[in-house]
Amino acid sequence: MGGLRARTEPLDLRKHESPGLTAKSFPMISVALVEPEIPPNTGNVARLCAATYTPLHIVGATGFRLDDRAVRRAGLDYWPEVRLARHRDMDALRAALAPETRFVYLTTKAETSYLDRAFGAGDCLVFGRETRGLPEELLRANWPDCVTIPMPNPKVRSLNLATAVAVVLYEALRQTGALKR
Numbered sequence: 001m002g003g004l005r006a007r008t009e010p011l012d013l014r015k016h017e018s019p020g021l022t023a024k025s026f027p028m029i030s031v032a033l034v035e036p037e038i039p040p041n042t043g044n045v046a047r048l049c050a051a052t053y054t055p056l057h058i059v060g061a062t063g064f065r066l067d068d069r070a071v072r073r074a075g076l077d078y079w080p081e082v083r084l085a086r087h088r089d090m091d092a093l094r095a096a097l098a099p100e101t102r103f104v105y106l107t108t109k110a111e112t113s114y115l116d117r118a119f120g121a122g123d124c125l126v127f128g129r130e131t132r133g134l135p136e137e138l139l140r141a142n143w144p145d146c147v148t149i150p151m152p153n154p155k156v157r158s159l160n161l162a163t164a165v166a167v168v169l170y171e172a173l174r175q176t177g178a179l180k181r
Contacts, residue, residue: 028054028055028121028122029054029119029121029122029123029124029125029169029172029173029176029178030054030055030056030057030097030101030123030124030125031045031048031049031054031055031056031057031124031125031127031165031169032056032057032058032059032087032093032124032125032126032127033045033056033057033058033059033127033161033165034059034060034090034126034127034128034129034134034135035059035060035061035062035063035128035129036058036062036063036129036130036161037062037063037064037129037130037131038063038064038130038161039063039064040162041130041160041161041162042058042062042064042066044162045161045162045165046078046079046082046084047078047082048162048165048166048169049082049083050078050079050081050082051078052169052170052173052178053083054083054169054173055083055084055085056082056083056084056085057084057085057086057087057093057096057124058084058085058086058087059087059088059089059090059092059093059126060087060088060089090138093124097124098122100122101122101123101124102120102122102123102124102145103123103124103126103142103145104117104119104123104124104125104126104145104146104147104168104172105126105134105138105139105142105145105146105147106125106126106127106128106134106146106147106148106149106164106168107128107133107134107139107146107147107148108133108148108151108157108158109133109139109146109148110139110143110146110147110148111148112146112147112148113147113148113149113150114147114148114149114167114168114171115150115171116147117147118175119171119172119175119176120175120176121176123172125165125168125169125172127161127164127165130160130161133158147168149164149167149168
């Protein structure tokens with residue numbers, strides 16, 4: 001399980017600077033997975049977060065142990081680069097992040113596309129369980145901040161969790177200037 005030790009101290013981006021992506025200019029977007037159920041999805045999201053210096057928050061119980069072999073395999077040897085935090089529930093997540101954090105909730109039920117959302121530094125992208133999505137009461141309480149990924153084919157209701165995170169995260173990073181070369 002040594003390969004799964006996630007970074008717990010503040011991430012010093014200066015150690016990882018590359019042309020166009022520096023600690024000084026990098027806007028801190030966060031990703032939160034609420035009760036993820038499928039180990040490879042969480043591993044793939046962790047790898048994505050490591051690649052983009054994006055903090056990953058796991059909220060609530062998972063359907064697996066984070067040292068599960070499938071999670072480790074999907075995250076490969078990038079786990080030391082993941083800034084990972086666990087939270088008991090959404091209230092604990094909110095308390096852990098800056099008061100000005102804006103939460104963006106992803107759901108197939110929203111009418112607003114993520115493409116029509118203006119993302120900003122400090123936003124937290126919140127994704128639900130693979131089988132059920134985010135809780136209905138959470139969505140209702142935050143409806144103006146709910147967005148969806150458009151599905152042109154009406155026979156396909158959603159994307160794989162890791163794919164959905166990648167699509168929205170890269171748009172948020174693009175909008176905030178984090179992907180400039």
